[in-house]
Amino acid sequence: GAVVSQHPSRVICKSGTSVKIECRSLDFQATTMFWYRQFPKQSLMLMATSNEGSKATYEQGVEKDKFLINHASLTLSTLTVTSAHPEDSSFYICSAIRWDTRFQETQYFGPGTRLLVL
Amino acid sequence: DQQVKQNSPSLSVQEGRISILNCDYTNSMFDYFLWYKKYPAEGPTFLISISSIKDKNEDGRFTVFLNKSAKHLSLHIVPSQPGDSAVYFCAASANFGNEKLTFGTGTRLTIIP
Numbered sequence: 001g002a003v004v005s006q007h008p009s010r011v012i013c014k015s016g017t018s019v020k021i022e023c024r025s026l027d028f029q030a031t032t033m034f035w036y037r038q039f040p041k042q043s044l045m046l047m048a049t050s051n052e053g054s055k056a057t058y059e060q061g062v063e064k065d066k067f068l069i070n071h072a073s074l075t076l077s078t079l080t081v082t083s084a085h086p087e088d089s090s091f092y093i094c095s096a097i098r099w100d101t102r103f104q105e106t107q108y109f110g111p112g113t114r115l116l117v118l
Numbered sequence: 119d120q121q122v123k124q125n126s127p128s129l130s131v132q133e134g135r136i137s138i139l140n141c142d143y144t145n146s147m148f149d150y151f152l153w154y155k156k157y158p159a160e161g162p163t164f165l166i167s168i169s170s171i172k173d174k175n176e177d178g179r180f181t182v183f184l185n186k187s188a189k190h191l192s193l194h195i196v197p198s199q200p201g202d203s204a205v206y207f208c209a210a211s212a213n214f215g216n217e218k219l220t221f222g223t224g225t226r227l228t229i230i231p
Contacts, residue, residue, distance in 0.1 A: 036161065038219055044154065046161030059161075091218050104226070106127070107156070107205070112218035 006110040023094030029074035030096035038091035050077040124222035137195040141208030148210035
């Protein structure tokens, strides 16, 4: 089945540094990918929609200058957390959309990246 | 290796009847399970959850059942309404929800008026 990978799976960094997280669709092309931030227990917040070849669409309240998204190819989207602070510590999850021949979409989630900012 | 599986990609149910969405998992470390509902062009929204210390959790029209021995959970929606038409994702986590969510691939539910 379709697989979406994320790298790294976990990262620890110092406050003020930037961290890049990659999201790859391994066996299909994805013109659309999503980035989510997971909050404790249940809340999954959509941060932005990443579109190949164009600028990402950010949700209200998400700082585009802090969370840089680049969808450089049909299989890769990156999220860069710039000048990370401890409050940015979280799980970040990406997903990718695959369209089938009937124009039905299936969303595949990545395994997530745990970011810890010290 | 898909640790959370939703084997039915789609389901159609008559309005007013019961919708049953199924989910299986393989990782025995999972102890917290969630269902999300997703409309097109929107992110998934949390619907209902269940901890492994329970086998049933009910919230209005939505009930989630957990069978730990079978590593299976199901979401029941009764009565089904047209607004329930959406994609439903099952997700699982370890450490009672404090670890990363692992998602299934979703089931598209269509409620027929």
